[in-house]
Amino acid sequence: MRTRTVTMQPGPLRADARRNREQIIEAARTLFLRLGPDVPMEEIARSAGVGVGTLYRRFPDRDELIKAVSLDTFSRLAELATRAEREEPDPATALTRLLHSALELHLGLATASMSAPGKRALMDSPEVSAYRTEAIAVVGRLVRRAQQEGTIRPDIGPGDVAVALAVVSRFLPPALLPTDLPPTENDLADMARHRLFTLMIDGLRTTPGTPLPGRPIEDQDVETLRRQRTPF
Template sequence: MEQPTSASLRADARRNREQIIDAARTMFLRMGVDVPMDEIARAAGVGIGTLYRRFPDRAELIKAVSRDSLHEMAEVARGLERDEPDPTVALRDLLRTFRDRYLVIVMTAVSAHAFETLKDTPAVIEDRDELLVVVGRLLRRCQEQGTVRPDVAPGDLILAVAAISRLIPAPGDELGAMVFDRLFALVMDAFRVGSPAALPGRPVDYPDVTQLRQHGGLAGFGRA
C-alpha cells in the first residue's frame, strides 16, 4: 500500500484545521463559545483526538477562530479604505463584512469569556485595533461628507451590528434571511443624515463598550 507523503500529510493537517475552524465558527455562532468540544469535532467530521491535537484546549480554538476571522476582516478593511473612493460605500461594505463575520465582533467586543481568552493575544489585538482605527477614519470621512449623522461614534456602529447579529437565521431559512437583511438595512439607515429623532445620551466609543462589558452590561452577548 502506498504510504502518504509528507506533503499529503501537511495537506490533510491543513484541511482538518480548516474544517475545525469552520465548524467552531458555526457552533460558536449557534450555541456560544462554551459549546462542547466533541460537538465541534462531530460537526467538523474529525475525531475528538484530531481536534485536541490541533487545539489542546478551548482557549486555543477561540484564539484561532478569532485570529483567522479578524485577520480576514482587517484585510477587507484595508482594501476598502485603499480602493473605494466613496467613504460611505466603503463603510457600508465594511459593516456588511462585520455582519457576515459578526461572531468575531461578539467574541472580541462584548463576550466576557472570549475577551478574557483573547485579551493577551497580540495578533488578535493588533487586527482588532486596526479595524477600529479604519472604522473611525471612515466614519469621520462620512460625517465630514455629510452622509452619516454627526452624533454617532464607532462604538455605536459595533454594538448595532452585534445586536442585529444575535438574530442570525438558520441555514436555509429564507424568511429568516429576508427579515435579517431588512432589519440590518433599517438599522443602518438610522445612521444616515436626516434621521428624524435625536439620539439620547452621547456617542458611544469603544472604551464605552469595554466599560459596559466589565460592568456586566453586555452579559447577554456571545451566549446562546
C-alpha cells in the same frame, strides 16, 4: 569531537498539520453558525475529515478551538475593512459594505459558550487587539471622510457605529433558532435582523431613505420573535 547540529526542514507532515488545522477551524466555523457553539467536538472532527485525536492534539479543549475560530474571524474582519476602504471610492458606501460584512461574520457567536477565563484571554490577546484596532481605525477614517462629504451625520464617532452594530448583532442568526420552527419563522428572524441593520445604516446618514428589505413587522410578528428567543 564537535557535536553536529542537524536542523530539520519542514516536510510533508508539517504541511499536513497546517492543512488539518485550517480544515478544523473552517469546519468549526460552519457548524457554529449552523448548530451553535455547543456542537460536539466529535462532529467538528468528522466534518473536518480528521480523527478526534487529531482535533484534540491541535486544540486541547473547546476554548482553544473557539479562540482559534475567533482569531481567524477577526483576521477576516480586518482584511474586509482594508479591502472595503481600498475598493470603494465613496466612504459611506465603503462603511456600509464593511458593517454588512461584520454583521455576517457573527463576531460574538463562537464565544457564546466560552468560559469566562477563555473570553478574557481572547479579548486580551495581542493578535485580536491588533485586528480589532485595525478594523476600528478603518471605520474611523471612513466616518470622517463621509462626514467631510456630508453623507454621514456630523455628530457621531466610530464608537457610535461599533455600539449600534453590536446591538443589531444581538439578533440570533436563523441557523441558531429551534430546529422545529417552520421555515417562515426562520425567515422572519432573518428579515427582522436585516431591516434593523438597514435602519441603523440610515440613522448614520444625513439623508436617510434606503428601502427596507422584506415587509413591515407587525404586532403578531413580535410574539413570534419572542418564541424564537430573539433578544430585543
